Amino acid sequence: MVGRLISTRDKEKKSISYTDALLNGLAPDGGLYVPTEYPQLTKDDLIALKSKSYLELAFEIKKKFVGNAIPDAALKVLLQNAYTKAKFHTSDGNFVPLRQIGADLFLENLSLGPTASFKDIALQQLGQEINYELNSRNKNLVILGATSGDTGSSAEAAVKGLDRIKLFMLSPQVGMSNFQKAQMRAFTGGNIFNISIDGRFDDCQDLVKELKQDPEFSTLGAVNSINWGRISSQVPYFVSGYLQVASEIGQEVDFVVPTGNLGNILSGYIARKIGVPIRKLIVATNENDVMAKLIKTGVYELIAAHITSSPSMDISKVSNYERLVFDFLDRNPLSVKEYMKEFSSEGKVDLMKFGMSTDIFVENGIFQGSSTHQNRIHTIKSVYDEAKTIIDPHTADAVTVAKRYKVDDGVPMIVMETALPVKFEHTINEALGFTPEKEERFKDLESKGTDSSFYNISSNSTQLKEYIRNNI
Numbered sequence: 148m149v150g151r152l153i154s155t156r157d158k159e160k161k162s163i164s165y166t167d168a169l170l171n172g173l174a175p176d177g178g179l180y181v182p183t184e185y186p187q188l189t190k191d192d193l194i195a196l197k198s199k200s201y202l203e204l205a206f207e208i209k210k211k212f213v214g215n216a217i218p219d220a221a222l223k224v225l226l227q228n229a230y231t232k233a234k235f236h237t238s239d240g241n242f243v244p245l246r247q248i249g250a251d252l253f254l255e256n257l258s259l260g261p262t263a264s265f266k267d268i269a270l271q272q273l274g275q276e277i278n279y280e281l282n283s284r285n286k287n288l289v290i291l292g293a294t295s296g297d298t299g300s301s302a303e304a305a306v307k308g309l310d311r312i313k314l315f316m317l318s319p320q321v322g323m324s325n326f327q328k329a330q331m332r333a334f335t336g337g338n339i340f341n342i343s344i345d346g347r348f349d350d351c352q353d354l355v356k357e358l359k360q361d362p363e364f365s366t367l368g369a370v371n372s373i374n375w376g377r378i379s380s381q382v383p384y385f386v387s388g389y390l391q392v393a394s395e396i397g398q399e400v401d402f403v404v405p406t407g408n409l410g411n412i413l414s415g416y417i418a419r420k421i422g423v424p425i426r427k428l429i430v431a432t433n434e435n436d437v438m439a440k441l442i443k444t445g446v447y448e449l450i451a452a453h454i455t456s457s458p459s460m461d462i463s464k465v466s467n468y469e470r471l472v473f474d475f476l477d478r479n480p481l482s483v484k485e486y487m488k489e490f491s492s493e494g495k496v497d498l499m500k501f502g503m504s505t506d507i508f509v510e511n512g513i514f515q516g517s518s519t520h521q522n523r524i525h526t527i528k529s530v531y532d533e534a535k536t537i538i539d540p541h542t543a544d545a546v547t548v549a550k551r552y553k554v555d556d557g558v559p560m561i562v563m564e565t566a567l568p569v570k571f572e573h574t575i576n577e578a579l580g581f582t583p584e585k586e587e588r589f590k591d592l593e594s595k596g597t598d599s600s601f602y603n604i605s606s607n608s609t610q611l612k613e614y615i616r617n618n619i
């Protein structure tokens with residue numbers, strides 16, 4: 148049924164509503180919520196969407212995932228509140244504009260939002276939806292999140308001042324850029340609590356999952372891309388990107404996506420599932436290439452993440468992969484449980500043992516490539532020289548991979564631009580020998596907030612639980 152969700156690990160396949168999944172975040176059994184079935188878009192639907200604004204398009208797509216959990220009129224208002232021209236610095240109502248950087252090669256700018264990250268698109272909407280639902284239920288919610296850099300400020304921008312929500316955000320002590328830290332510092336206070344962990348992003352993500360399994364904290368909400376609300380809010384921009392480049396409906400298009408937790412590209416996979424003519428979905432990783440190796444070999448192996456110059460992709464436990472595995476394993480929760488159990492106990496699991504090969508990725512249009520620091524630097528420079536446009540290091544990882552795949556076959560290729568370069572000045576300077584003038588809104592950011600804006604703790608749940616108890 149439209150708008151119903153099940154957990155990837157629940158053998159009863161008991162379905163819940165969109166809004167229940169929204170507030171739960173992670174399922175109580177540790178699984179992720181997925182739709183009971185994928186809605187479908189026909190060719191006529193796509194033709195009709197082509198003439199619509201981004202807001203109208205987002206409404207039509209979201210409605211297919213929300214079902215009747217939020218009335219249409221209310222959903223429209225939430226979208227209007229989430230996507231304003233002022234917040235997204237656009238004058239024409241296209242929140243995800245394209246620009247061409249090569250023959251049949253395009254960038255889709257997903258980073259016009261308040262914190263210059265693609266995450267703003269889903270999180271602005273998520274904040275609105277959670278707030279709406281809490282008001283309807285007359286409830287409050289404590290949210291615990293983890294960030295490798297961009298989720299933090301983006302989620303904080305989305306829920307700052309919403310008084311039914313308290314947000315505790317975990318970030319790693321090392322790895323984030325100065326700009327990313329400054330963005331978070333500036334949001335501290337009121338309903339926003341920033342906590343710095345002596346560890347990596349994966350440790351932060353583990354703490355979130357650990358607390359969620361603890362009965363005392365089981366009602367914690369989530370803003371990470373484990374939240375189905377986020378994944379479903381990203382599907383519209385794949386549809387929009389497709390419609391902006393396809394010369395006729397039915398023509399195929401490729402997408403290349405800078406990938407960490409697999410949230411962004413999973414939404415592309417869903418767009419493909421619901422009927423958007425996407426040929427290839429290319430996962431682009433940095434040196435933390437767990438996902439790229441998995442697609443190449445079928446083996447998912449945990450390797451501790453190291454710090455790179457595209458820090459928002461420094462991830463080795465790829466949460467959203469479980470949603471893909473669920474489909475791969477014929478939507479059998481018992482097989483998923485077994486698969487994930489083997490991964491967590493052995494640190495490694497092979498699809499072959501579950502009767503599959505890497506063909507499963509190809510059948511689903513999923514390809515891979517990875518990039519190094521040198522590639523990134525080279526690509527930032529070459530895109531600047533050839534197309535007079537400055538791209539951020541994450542987008543550069545994807546452009547690097549895109550250029551390896553691009554052939555002259557007339558199939559448009561869209562690279563998702565996941566952040567603006569201003570967030571990663573140091574790397575831009577290394578590549579170009581200069582740092583571009585900052586937009587007015589970013590100018591004095593680094594002088595805002597103080598060091599005490601972050602509460603420092605070790606990577607251990609005892610202190611974290613204590614801190615949350617004391618502040619709620």
Ligand SMILES: *Cc1c(COP(=O)(O)O)cnc(C)c1O
Pocket residue numbers: 264265266297298372405406407408409410411412459460541542565566
């Ligand atoms: C979060 C992030 C990514 C990774 O996105 P996932 O959905 O986790 O795969 C890539 N680039 C930037 C700039 C990000 O902030």
